[in-house]
Amino acid sequence: xNAPVKPGALGIGARPLAAPDPIIxxxxxxxxxxxxxxxxxxxALSGIDLSVPAGAIVGVIGRSGAGKSTLIRxxxxxEKVTAGRLLIEGEDVTGLNEAGWRRRRREIGMIFxxxxxxxxxxxxxxxxxxxxxxxxxxxxxxxxxxxxxxLVGLADKRERxxxxxxxxxxxxxxxxxxxxxxxxxLLCDEATSALDPExxxxxLALLKQVNRELGLTILLITHEIPVIKEICDRVxxxxxxxxxEEGDTFSVFTDPQHPTTARFVEAVTGVELPAHLEGRIxxxxxxxxxxxxxxxxxxENATAPVISRLGSVVGVDVNILAGRIDAIAGRPFGSLLxxxxxxxxxxxxxxxxxxxxxxKAEVIGHVS
Amino acid sequence: MFPEIISPQILQLIAxxxxxxxxxxxxxxxLGTLIGLPLGVFLATSRRGELFAAPAANLLLGTLxxxxxxxxxxxxxxxxxxxxxxxxxxxxxxxxxIVPLTVAATPFIARLIEGAIREVDxxxxxxxxAMGATPLQxxxxxxxxxxxxxxxxxxxxxxxxxxxxxxxxxxxxxxxLGDLGIRYGYQRFMPEVMAAVVAxxxxxxxxxxxxxDRLSRRLNKRLRHT
Numbered sequence: 208x209n210a211p212v213k214p215g216a217l218g219i220g221a222r223p224l225a226a227p228d229p230i231i232x233x234x235x236x237x238x239x240x241x242x243x244x245x246x247x248x249x250x251a252l253s254g255i256d257l258s259v260p261a262g263a264i265v266g267v268i269g270r271s272g273a274g275k276s277t278l279i280r281x282x283x284x285x286e287k288v289t290a291g292r293l294l295i296e297g298e299d300v301t302g303l304n305e306a307g308w309r310r311r312r313r314e315i316g317m318i319f320x321x322x323x324x325x326x327x328x329x330x331x332x333x334x335x336x337x338x339x340x341x342x343x344x345x346x347x348x349x350x351x352x353x354x355x356x357x358l359v360g361l362a363d364k365r366e367r368x369x370x371x372x373x374x375x376x377x378x379x380x381x382x383x384x385x386x387x388x389x390x391x392x393l394l395c396d397e398a399t400s401a402l403d404p405e406x407x408x409x410x411l412a413l414l415k416q417v418n419r420e421l422g423l424t425i426l427l428i429t430h431e432i433p434v435i436k437e438i439c440d441r442v443x444x445x446x447x448x449x450x451x452e453e454g455d456t457f458s459v460f461t462d463p464q465h466p467t468t469a470r471f472v473e474a475v476t477g478v479e480l481p482a483h484l485e486g487r488i489x490x491x492x493x494x495x496x497x498x499x500x501x502x503x504x505x506x507e508n509a510t511a512p513v514i515s516r517l518g519s520v521v522g523v524d525v526n527i528l529a530g531r532i533d534a535i536a537g538r539p540f541g542s543l544l545x546x547x548x549x550x551x552x553x554x555x556x557x558x559x560x561x562x563x564x565x566x567k568a569e570v571i572g573h574v575s
Numbered sequence: 576m577f578p579e580i581i582s583p584q585i586l587q588l589i590a591x592x593x594x595x596x597x598x599x600x601x602x603x604x605x606l607g608t609l610i611g612l613p614l615g616v617f618l619a620t621s622r623r624g625e626l627f628a629a630p631a632a633n634l635l636l637g638t639l640x641x642x643x644x645x646x647x648x649x650x651x652x653x654x655x656x657x658x659x660x661x662x663x664x665x666x667x668x669x670x671x672x673i674v675p676l677t678v679a680a681t682p683f684i685a686r687l688i689e690g691a692i693r694e695v696d697x698x699x700x701x702x703x704x705a706m707g708a709t710p711l712q713x714x715x716x717x718x719x720x721x722x723x724x725x726x727x728x729x730x731x732x733x734x735x736x737x738x739x740x741x742x743x744x745x746x747x748x749x750x751x752l753g754d755l756g757i758r759y760g761y762q763r764f765m766p767e768v769m770a771a772v773v774a775x776x777x778x779x780x781x782x783x784x785x786x787x788d789r790l791s792r793r794l795n796k797r798l799r800h801t
Contacts, residue, residue, distance in 0.1 A: 283705055285704060313705060317705040319698060323698040325720065329722045336716065340706050340707060340712055370797050370798065388707075548631040
């Protein structure tokens with residue numbers, strides 16, 4: 208972490224995040240279900256504005272019941288918009304009829320939390336299903352399915368049935384199936400929520416790979432913040448049927464504006480006070496106390512040799528209590544809890560030094 | 576032991592009656608499936624918000640199915656004699672018996688198939704819709720193949736019930752094992768014939784049931800085959 212890293216090498220600004228023409232665009236979209244027998248209509252979504260740039264991976268995160276499942280199903284017409292406009296590749300699809308949607312859906316792949324593979328079909332035949340539905344000739348189906356199975360690393364499982372596969376393998380079949388008709392967009396409905404963390408990582412790596420290699424746009428919904436951290440270029444936080452915060456993943460994670468967002472990102476960016484210190488921390492300081500600080504590193508500073516510099520330049524002993532350095536959307540991000548002597552002028556010098564290094568420092572309290 | 580107490584002529588009668596029963600059951604089950612399968616699929620997919628949403632037609636057909644199923648079979652046989660005559664040209668004999676058997680089997684099979692189809696995970700229907708499948712494609716490529724092991728079990732149950740029903744049509748001159756048992760075993764006081772008839776029926780039911788079970792298990796890919 209001592210090597211000087213130039214911003215360009217980190218990919219900052221290298222990715223065209225705000226492409227001029229988004230592939231999916233929600234404009235003031237609302238979704239309400241008609242009430243039954245005189246009851247009031249149920250509003251699932253309201254005032255949704257969201258753009259999915261072509262080639263990007265966009266994540267929508269929210270708790271269950273927040274409306275994210277409804278939101279993703281609007282994109283392939285499994286649920287119908289009841290207010291606002293939905294544009295796909297610039298075309299208004301809000302009022303599309305069922306036949307129109309069927310054509311559209313062949314250009315939009317979808318994968319599911321519970322995979323939704325046909326138990327009666329082999330891996331090969333599961334991947335072939337969307338092509339059969341589209342009326343692709345047999346020979347072309349075989350060639351395409353072989354290619355896809357090789358892509359997801361399941362060429363040796365072609366004659367197996369889903370019951371014989373692990374969860375991760377099932378989702379790989381799901382991905383191969385979703386890619387069969389060469390869609391431009393892939394919708395991921397909690398695609399990793401039924402998988403263990405290690406399998407989740409391998410599935411996310413595969414999604415990232417198809418995003419990069421095939422130029423596939425991915426819109427995913429999840430309640431797992433690590434999924435967003437791992438692969439999303441942009442993130443929208445949804446709560447109570449509304450998007451409460453939206454932006455590029457790194458900014459949202461490092462500077463959350465909404466309390467819900469803050470709670471979500473805390474799990475991956477926050478550093479907790481060690482248990483033995485928690486009870487001893489005080490608001491006000493006494494002579495001889497140590498000052499506990501939380502230092503947040505973002506971007507190029509995350510890899511700067513800050514602590515050793517504080518020691519040598521300011522001449523104070525910096526005691527590291529807890530910390531983590533991580534990558535968010537491919538950019539380094541760190542958070543460190545340290546204690547320094549609280550007596551003046553040392554503590555002032557430390558804070559000043561941190562300021563000149565352009566690091567965010569927050570005083571947590573005093574500890575004796 | 577039967578050869579000593581049952582004459583060769585009676586044995587011949589039992590053989591003929593077995594063939595009659597099997598053919599009645601086979602034809603009725605075949606016709607019942609032919610009509611019951613689409614009917615069952617429709618019943619399973621036509622409620623409000625479903626693939627072929629037609630709540631009124633669903634209610635009408637559902638009521639018709641219930642009405643037929645709640646009529647005791649022996650009454651059904653007598654009640655539809657004019658219809659039987661219209662179709663088979665007569666109301667007596669093995670061919671004529673096929674008509675009431677089919678009428679009784681069809682709604683039964685339809686309900687069994689409806690149940691099997693409803694057991695299919697809705698997630699699969701959603702996945703197929705997301706691929707751009709038409710409702711008919713969803714039925715052909717998803718619902719029926721996925722429900723097949725359960726459908727086979729249901730049809731097995733239907734065939735077993737039909738074997739029982741077919742013995743009942745014997746009471747109204749339908750032919751087959753039931754007819755033989757009543758005429759010889761009961762009316763002519765030949766308990767050995769009655770016993771033989773029951774034994775054949777037991778063997779038939781056993782054979783049908785184990786064949787159905789085995790076929791269903793073979794088709795069920797949800798179980799691991801290693």
